[in-house]
Amino acid sequence: MPSPKLNPQTTTLWEYASQHYGNTEQGSSTYRGATPSYIIWNLLERYTKKKDLVVDPFCGSGTTIDVARDLERRALGYDLQPHHPGVFKADARNLPLEDGKADFIFMDPPYGDNLKYSGQRACIGELAATDPAYFVALEEVFKEIDRVLKPGRYLAIYVCDVWKRSAFVPIGSIVSSMLAQRFLPVDHIAVVRGNKDLGKGNYHKAAEEENFFLRGFNHLLIFKKPAAEELRRVKVQEKVERRNESAPENRGGRDYGTGSRDKGNRGTGNHDGSRRR
Ligand SMILES: C[S@@+](CC[C@H](N)C(=O)[O-])C[C@H]1O[C@@H](n2cnc3c(N)ncnc32)[C@H](O)[C@@H]1O
Numbered sequence: 109m110p111s112p113k114l115n116p117q118t119t120t121l122w123e124y125a126s127q128h129y130g131n132t133e134q135g136s137s138t139y140r141g142a143t144p145s146y147i148i149w150n151l152l153e154r155y156t157k158k159k160d161l162v163v164d165p166f167c168g169s170g171t172t173i174d175v176a177r178d179l180e181r182r183a184l185g186y187d188l189q190p191h192h193p194g195v196f197k198a199d200a201r202n203l204p205l206e207d208g209k210a211d212f213i214f215m216d217p218p219y220g221d222n223l224k225y226s227g228q229r230a231c232i233g234e235l236a237a238t239d240p241a242y243f244v245a246l247e248e249v250f251k252e253i254d255r256v257l258k259p260g261r262y263l264a265i266y267v268c269d270v271w272k273r274s275a276f277v278p279i280g281s282i283v284s285s286m287l288a289q290r291f292l293p294v295d296h297i298a299v300v301r302g303n304k305d306l307g308k309g310n311y312h313k314a315a316e317e318e319n320f321f322l323r324g325f326n327h328l329l330i331f332k333k334p335a336a337e338e339l340r341r342v343k344v345q346e347k348v349e350r351r352n353e354s355a356p357e358n359r360g361g362r363d364y365g366t367g368s369r370d371k372g373n374r375g376t377g378n379h380d381g382s383r384r385r
Pocket residue numbers: 135136139141142143144165166167168169170171172186187188189198199200201216217218225226230231232233
């Protein structure tokens with residue numbers, strides 16, 4: 109069946125009725141957990157230009173490699189379990205790549221242990237999302253991509269929250285806060301899931317009867333590694349905030365009433381005491 113027409117997505121709600129575009133496959137439809145290729149196509153169209161180097165540390169069946177080739181970008185894909193001739197075997201926490209080489213990074217990591225991948229000890233998909241070790245491992249990956257990404261360039265991560273009978277783990281929010289410690293937030297997109305399970309009546313019945321929600325969307329989080337100038341600006345801003353926090357009139361904890369809060373320059377207030385939007 110031919111894929112529907114591929115158009116650039118222009119809102120923060122993305123939907124496309126096929127795993128692949130055009131007359132061929134990007135990545136592999138037989139690889140469990142493969143990323144829908146239109147997501148990567150949209151990101152590369154927006155945040156990269158021809159000949160840019162795109163890096164994917166969780167490249168699996170090579171969807172990123174195939175989309176990059178279609179758009180005439182260069183690509184390097186890594187995975188513990190390569191499933192495409194162009195993907196190299198490597199741990200996402202230790203990429204064989206020099207500092208500051210990547211023009212764009214795309215990542216679709218395991219969402220806890222929701223799918224079985226290689227079963228290797230180093231596979232992040234062996235760690236349940238409820239286990240703090242899962243987020244420790246992701247933090248190590250974020251440190252590594254910070255190393256290989258050029259300043260002033262973008263990265264995107266595609267993740268899904270996890271709901272189990274024991275717990276809800278908001279992976280999207282947690283990962284967003286973690287990345288914001290290193291990078292500048294650019295946007296947050298909800299990607300409608302084309303999961304076949306969502307078409308099953310018994311799944312909906314269970315969700316209603318057992319009082320839970322089926323996952324209807326994935327998070328696509330976009331960040332930018334600050335360029336030198338942006339980094340200087342952020343540092344100055346932090347210094348000003350620290351100085352304001354320690355000013356005598358602002359010491360003694362937060363005032364949650366209507367009293368002194370509007371008199372000082374704290375938080376998002378401007379120097380004239382006003383609060384611009
Ligand atoms: C959601 S899949 C990515 C699918 C891929 N984007 C595609 O379209 O085929 C997650 C991948 O992470 C890989 N993985 C898990 N732990 C890893 C690690 N420590 N280093 C590199 N890859 C890892 C798994 O082998 C799996 O292929």
